[in-house]
Amino acid sequence: MRRISEWARLGKYSLANRQQQETKLELSQPIRNCRLVLQLTGNEENSKPPHVEIALATTNDTVIRAVIIFAEGIFEGESHVFHPRENSLTSNIRVPLYPPKDVPVDLHIKTMVGYKGSLHYHVFELTRQLPRFSMYALCTTSVNQPQGFVKFKLNERVARIVMWINSSFLLLEDMQANSNGGLEVSFLSLRSSLPLIIEVSSACDIVEADFPGELEQLGSVLERVEEYHATRQRLSAEMADHSGVIRTLVVRAEDARLMSDMQSMRQWYGELYNLNKDLISGYKIRCNNHQELLSCLKQVNQTIQKAGRLRVGKSKTVVVSACRQAIKSNNINALTKIIRSGTT
Amino acid sequence: MRDSEVLYSVELPSPPSSLQLFYNDGGENGDQLLYGTTDGKIGLVQLGRGSAAHRWVLENSSGSVGTRQGGITCMDHHDITGDGVRDLLVGRDDGTIEVFAYEDGDESEPTLRFSTACNESITGIQGAVVGNAGYDEILASTYTGWVFGVTSEPMDRHMTSESGVVHISQESKQKIQKLRLEIDELQQRVLKERDQYQAATQSAFPGISAVPFFSVNDKISLNRSDASYLLSVEVQTAVDNVLLQSDVPIDLLDVEKNSAVVSYSTCDPESGNFLLATYRCQANTTRLEVRIRTIEGQYGTLQAYITPRLQPKCCQVRQYRIKPLSLHSRIHSFDPNRPYNTLTLKGQFTLPEMHAWVVFCLPELPERTPSGERAEFTFVSTFLDTQLQCIYGPGEAVFRSDNISTISILKDVLTKEATRKKVRLDISCEVSEESVVHALHLLHPRLEAQLMLAKQVSLIDALRELGSHETDTSFLSPEYKQILDNADELLAQYRKQPCHLERLYGMITDLFIDKYKFKGVNVKSRVPQLLEILDNYGSLDLQHLINFFQAQ
Numbered sequence: 001m002r003r004i005s006e007w008a009r010l011g012k013y014s015l016a017n018r019q020q021q022e023t024k025l026e027l028s029q030p031i032r033n034c035r036l037v038l039q040l041t042g043n044e045e046n047s048k049p050p051h052v053e054i055a056l057a058t059t060n061d062t063v064i065r066a067v068i069i070f071a072e073g074i075f076e077g078e079s080h081v082f083h084p085r086e087n088s089l090t091s092n093i094r095v096p097l098y099p100p101k102d103v104p105v106d107l108h109i110k111t112m113v114g115y116k117g118s119l120h121y122h123v124f125e126l127t128r129q130l131p132r133f134s135m136y137a138l139c140t141t142s143v144n145q146p147q148g149f150v151k152f153k154l155n156e157r158v159a160r161i162v163m164w165i166n167s168s169f170l171l172l173e174d175m176q177a178n179s180n181g182g183l184e185v186s187f188l189s190l191r192s193s194l195p196l197i198i199e200v201s202s203a204c205d206i207v208e209a210d211f212p213g214e215l216e217q218l219g220s221v222l223e224r225v226e227e228y229h230a231t232r233q234r235l236s237a238e239m240a241d242h243s244g245v246i247r248t249l250v251v252r253a254e255d256a257r258l259m260s261d262m263q264s265m266r267q268w269y270g271e272l273y274n275l276n277k278d279l280i281s282g283y284k285i286r287c288n289n290h291q292e293l294l295s296c297l298k299q300v301n302q303t304i305q306k307a308g309r310l311r312v313g314k315s316k317t318v319v320v321s322a323c324r325q326a327i328k329s330n331n332i333n334a335l336t337k338i339i340r341s342g343t344t
Numbered sequence: 345m346r347d348s349e350v351l352y353s354v355e356l357p358s359p360p361s362s363l364q365l366f367y368n369d370g371g372e373n374g375d376q377l378l379y380g381t382t383d384g385k386i387g388l389v390q391l392g393r394g395s396a397a398h399r400w401v402l403e404n405s406s407g408s409v410g411t412r413q414g415g416i417t418c419m420d421h422h423d424i425t426g427d428g429v430r431d432l433l434v435g436r437d438d439g440t441i442e443v444f445a446y447e448d449g450d451e452s453e454p455t456l457r458f459s460t461a462c463n464e465s466i467t468g469i470q471g472a473v474v475g476n477a478g479y480d481e482i483l484a485s486t487y488t489g490w491v492f493g494v495t496s497e498p499m500d501r502h503m504t505s506e507s508g509v510v511h512i513s514q515e516s517k518q519k520i521q522k523l524r525l526e527i528d529e530l531q532q533r534v535l536k537e538r539d540q541y542q543a544a545t546q547s548a549f550p551g552i553s554a555v556p557f558f559s560v561n562d563k564i565s566l567n568r569s570d571a572s573y574l575l576s577v578e579v580q581t582a583v584d585n586v587l588l589q590s591d592v593p594i595d596l597l598d599v600e601k602n603s604a605v606v607s608y609s610t611c612d613p614e615s616g617n618f619l620l621a622t623y624r625c626q627a628n629t630t631r632l633e634v635r636i637r638t639i640e641g642q643y644g645t646l647q648a649y650i651t652p653r654l655q656p657k658c659c660q661v662r663q664y665r666i667k668p669l670s671l672h673s674r675i676h677s678f679d680p681n682r683p684y685n686t687l688t689l690k691g692q693f694t695l696p697e698m699h700a701w702v703v704f705c706l707p708e709l710p711e712r713t714p715s716g717e718r719a720e721f722t723f724v725s726t727f728l729d730t731q732l733q734c735i736y737g738p739g740e741a742v743f744r745s746d747n748i749s750t751i752s753i754l755k756d757v758l759t760k761e762a763t764r765k766k767v768r769l770d771i772s773c774e775v776s777e778e779s780v781v782h783a784l785h786l787l788h789p790r791l792e793a794q795l796m797l798a799k800q801v802s803l804i805d806a807l808r809e810l811g812s813h814e815t816d817t818s819f820l821s822p823e824y825k826q827i828l829d830n831a832d833e834l835l836a837q838y839r840k841q842p843c844h845l846e847r848l849y850g851m852i853t854d855l856f857i858d859k860y861k862f863k864g865v866n867v868k869s870r871v872p873q874l875l876e877i878l879d880n881y882g883s884l885d886l887q888h889l890i891n892f893f894q895a896q
Contacts, residue, residue, distance in 0.1 A: 055584065068587055068622055077607030081620040083589050110585075112659050120557070121649075123657035216418060 052099065052134050052170065054109070059094035062113050064093050065121055070108040071130075074099045089116055097130075106128045106170075134170040136187035136196055149211075150310055165198070215336050220301045221296050222332065228293040235286050242279055246272065300327065307339040349878040354396040355676045358383045358568075359708070365418040367430055371450055380416025384436065388450060400717070402444075402453045404807050414465070414576075415565070422471020424480050425457060433482055435466030437563070437576070438601070438633070448468065464630050465486050465561065465578055480698070487561050488580045488630055509596055512859065536845055537653065555565045556658055560650055560658060564664050566707060571671050571726040572597055573635065575664070575665055578631040582653045586632055590619040590645035592666055597635040598839075604632060619646075639850070640727075641753045643668040667707055669732070669750060674708045674724040678733045682746040683778035687755055689741045694717065698736045706734075718741045725750065728851070741830030751849065752858040775862045781857055781890055788886045794845045795881055801838045804831045849878055856893060 056064060067082040069075075074097065082095045099105065107128050114121035165185065166174045187196040249272045256265035304327075308320045319338060326335040366376035366388060376399070384404030390397045404413055414436040415581075421430040424443055432444040434452050439462045444454035471666045474493055481493040481717045491839055561578040577586060585606075596606075596619070604623040611617040623632060631795040636646070643666050651659040680724045696713040706723060713719070718737035725732070730747035745751050753773065761770045807820070807828045818856040820828070823875075827834065856874055860867045 045791065066587065067591075068585070070622075072625070075607075076610060077622075078624070079607040079609075080621040081587060081608055081609040081617075081622060082587070083611075083615070087614040110651070110657075119661045119663075121661070123651055123659045125657055189774075190632060224476045293748050 050135070051114040052095060052130065054095045055092065056095070056111055059292065060313075061091065061115075062122075063089040063091055065089060065114060067093065067095055067112070067114040068110045069095070069097075070110070071105050073101070073103065074105055074130075080285075099130065099135060102132050102135065104132045108119065109326070115300055131170055132168045133187075136169060136171070136189050138171060138185070138187060169240055209334070211339070214303060215339065218300065218335070219332055221299050221303075222327070222330075225293065225296045226288055231289050232293065233287070235282060235289065238282060239286075239290065242275060242282070246275055246279075249275065351396055354389055354391075356381065356387070357401060358385060359565075362416045362418055364421075366450060368421040369573060376450060378419060378432075380419060380434070382415040382563075383567060384413045384415055385414060386419075386432075386434065387799065394736045397485075399450060400453045411660075413440055413442075415563075416465055417438050418469045420470050422482070423479065424471055424482060428482070431457065431471075433471050435469040435484055437465040437486050439463050439465055439486070439631070441466060441469065442481060442616065460494060462486065463628075464490065465576075467702050489580050517664070556654060556656070558652055558654065558658075558660065560660055560662060562648070562662050566671070566673055566726065567635075568673050568726045571672070573638065574633060575635045575636060575646075576631065576633045577648060577650060577662070579650060579652050580630070581627050582630055582651045583625045583632060584651045584657075585625060586623045586651070587649040588619060588623070588646065589617060589649070590644065590646045590666070591616045592642040593639060594617040594642075594646070594666070595637040596621060597637060599635050600848045602633055604629065607880060615730060637847075638666050638670040639847075640669055640671050641750075641854070642666070643670070645756070668753050669723070670707060671725055671727050672706055672750075673726050673733075675722050675724045678722045679731060682731065683776045683782050684744045684746055685748050685751045685779050686774040687743040687751045688772045689743075689758060690739060691768055693739065693762070693767050693769075694738070695738045697765070697767070698738075698741050701758055702734055702736065702741075704761060705757050706732075727847075728783070728790075730783060730786065746776075747773060747783050747855075748779055748862070749854045749858045751775075752854075752861065773862055775859075777894075780855060780859050780893060783885065784852075784890055786891065791848050791852075791878075791881060794848060797834065797838055800827050800834055803827055807831075849875065851887075852878060859893065 014225055040176070054069070055065075056067065058064060065083075069080045069082075070078060071080075072078060080095075080097070081286060082093065084090075084093070107130055110127045111124045111130065112121040113124060128328060161281075169187065185198050187198070189196060249268055253265050253268035253272065256262075256268055304320060304323045308316045323337045326332075326338060356379065361378045361382045362380035364378045364380075365371075366378050370376055377389050377391055378386060379389065380386050385401055387401040388399040390399055394704060414432060415438075417437050418435045420433045422433060423430045424433070425431055425445060427445070429446055432446070434442045434444065435807060436442075441460050441462075442456060443458040445457050446454045466484050467487055468485040470483045472481060472483060473479065474483055479495055481495040483491065483493050485491045503862065558579060558581065563575065564575045566574055567574055568573075577583075602623075604625045607622050608625070609620040609622065611620045623634075625632065646664045646666055648662045648664070649659050650662065651657065695717075699713045699719060702719075702721070703711060706721075709721065718735060720733070720735045723732040723734075724730070728747060730745060730750065732743065732745040732747075732750055735742050743751065743754055745754075751773065755773065759769065759771065803824070807824055808831065810820075811828055853871055853874060856871070857867060877889055881889070
């Protein structure tokens with residue numbers, strides 16, 4: 001919240017001065033038959049980045065003065081406030097939400113409803129759960145078959161799977177299984193515009209998975225890791241070298257001082273100063289290198305985690321440890337095979 | 345007072361909020377009066393025939409740095425300590441009750457003996473023997489309606505304990521039973537009323553749901569010592585949450601006593617919001633305190649939406665005006681020996697009209713127009729120590745200040761207000777070059793101190809790491825050693841003043857732009873150079889800055 005400091009830095013000239021608002025007489029007017037209607041929809045309007053929208057409307061002529069939404073994990077703090085200008089109050093509003101991760105979230109919504117210009121408002125408290133995959137919008141048109149896929153067997157009836165889909169996605173109406181007992185539904189991820197297709201049908205035996213795009217990326221990341229390791233070793237060697245030279249220079253400078261040989265002393269200290277500058281620039285390069293290395297390693301770790309998440313329980317731990325082994329021994333092919341089929 | 349004519353006025357260090365006769369009877373000669381102020385000071389004045397003499401002032405300070413006690417709401421004298429001399433009992437608006445003893449009669453300040461705190465502001469206090477004969481009690485009433493006593497009686501007089509079983513005396517048992525019955529009865533009544541209300545809102549006829557009215561005790565006051573506003577909001581029942589909204593940028597500073605969970609919401613200046621913060625209160629909190637620092641020149645409204653834990657849920661809005669010269673505070677005398685800039689306004693306006701405009705710009709002024717031909721008020725800037733004098737009457741107003749930015753803000757705001765009311769103003773400004781240099785000299789020590797603090801704090805991490813690697817830190821220079829030793833204090837100081845440095849930069853930039861604005865020159869393009877000089881202020885110095893200001 002320290003953005004305020006940017007405004008303070010330029011004092012009063014950075015922004016136009018605002019006019020004061022008139023204070024109004026307070027009237028506690030009775031509110032008749034007011035109910036609040038709440039709707040959650042996914043939205044990919046062009047003007048804003050893709051978001052989930054909360055639509056609130058009152059059933060009579062009262063206006064919505066402000067909305068406070070309390071939720072954990074989707075806002076910077078723990079709340080989000082929607083507070084329109086005094087002269088643009090209406091009976092229905094839309095508040096955009098941008099959930100960063102796919103987790104189910106409880107939204108506690110407090111809406112302040114009243115008449116324009118009043119200083120007393122009714123507060124309507126509503127709680128809704130935001131489903132886990134609300135950032136995936138239902139597709140009615142056909143989509144390209146994505147290249148990556150996961151196939152697995154579930155010991156569940158189709159009906160239960162359909163129920164799960166209804167509760168985890170934000171759908172205007174519940175889905176139904178079609179006539180031959182199966183279901184095919186496509187979603188579009190609002191975040192990355194990539195399609196997601198869920199096909200439910202009868203049996204398949206083993207867990208197969210293939211994500212060619214991801215695996216290619218993983219390969220290139222591992223190459224870069226190699227490079228960074230090599231650079232790091234080289235830089236450490238250089239640094240060790242430098243510290244040796246520094247030691248000699250300091251000794252020589254001290255000797256020169258004790259012998260009152262100011263000329264040489266100044267010379268030695270001059271060289272020391274240059275060497276120091278080199279050390280500092282070497283340090284900066286090392287820092288950058290280290291940062292890049294860290295981000296690559298993080299990517300590798302994330303890919304392993306994703307591979308692990310495709311499976312549950314014992315198979316998951318098997319996959320993760322096998323992946324780590326393969327990376328230690330630098331065996332890219334084994335890695336690919338593990339991710340695809342879960343065995344070495 | 346004679347015929348409602350004021351005999352004389354007494355100057356006090358801050359706005360008074362409570363009065364009490366010294367020793368409850370005025371002291372030896374019946375002419376001594378205690379006063380308590382809104383920012384927590386207590387003082388003694390001796391009222392003479394034609395004037396008053398100040399005897400002593402008890403400043404507001406408490407143990408650790410930064411915690412300040414609230415304003416005084418009520419006082420009484422009663423001998424609680426049992427030493428034959430009456431003690432001073434004080435109740436404050438932040439819930440603190442204190443007992444002071446007079447060591448030296450009326451010669452010097454009393455010393456603090458006991459203190460206790462509760463969570464609601466104290467509205468009345470009295471010492472007496474109430475609960476039990478033989479024991480003195482302090483009786484206090486709070487804003488939410490509690491009346492309680494703080495007694496000198498030992499707590500367990502009525503209870504004896506034998507082999508793990510606690511016996512309560514017959515009296516106490518009866519008391520407890522009676523209280524329980526009362527509570528049950530009240531609960532029944534509340535349930536009945538609530539059912540009735542539900543039925544009314546859901547009936548077939550267009551139901552009526554009136555919003556229950558609850559009273560809010562709010563206070564916003566300027567704290568001179570750290571140039572910030574303290575907003576305190578108190579309600580008679582527990583608070584659920586408070587939403588603070590401002591349509592101008594302000595800084596929210598931390599208040600240690602605050603136990604509410606604060607969360608900032610991203611705001612879009614296009615929608616008129618520069619601050620949206622929610623305070624979610626813990627159970628049974630009836631009072632909330634917030635410290636705010638405004639930016640002079642940015643004026644607008646701060647709104648607080650207060651939602652208590654009542655059913656049906658409702659919310660009340662309180663609005664606070666943030667004035668253009670919000671960080672100025674009233675003082676009594678004006679120092680004529682400073683270089684001043686003068687703003688003179690002439691036009692067809694009456695005294696009430698001009699007074700209304702001045703009230704629009706500055707805090708701590710009465711709403712009513714002062715009687716007489718002319719009005720005169722003097723202010724000091726709590727941030728910079730520059731002064732402002734306002735003298736105005738019908739048709740003419742003169743404002744003098746040694747800070748050119750103050751004059752610039754006044755000019756902008758007054759012109760705007762006059763235009764709104766369609767009053768033509770004849771404006772003339774006399775700008776003093778010296779005043780700019782004088783203001784820079786005033787700013788210099790603050791700037792230096794903040795830069796030094798920032799530099800020291802940035803070294804702390806590095807020094808700490810060195811310290812943890814080497815067992816013996818004697819090779820460090822004395823300056824670094826000092827930083828390491830006082831690291832915690834420095835960090836605490838730094839955190840207490842967020843954006844302080846940014847603010848100083850802002851004021852210097854404003855000073856620069858305003859100086860040339862009065863000459864008709866726009867120097868915004870040279871601001872980056874100015875900021876560069878400020879960033880390197882450690883190695884350059886004040887003269888360099890002054891030269892930059894004066895260069896053409």
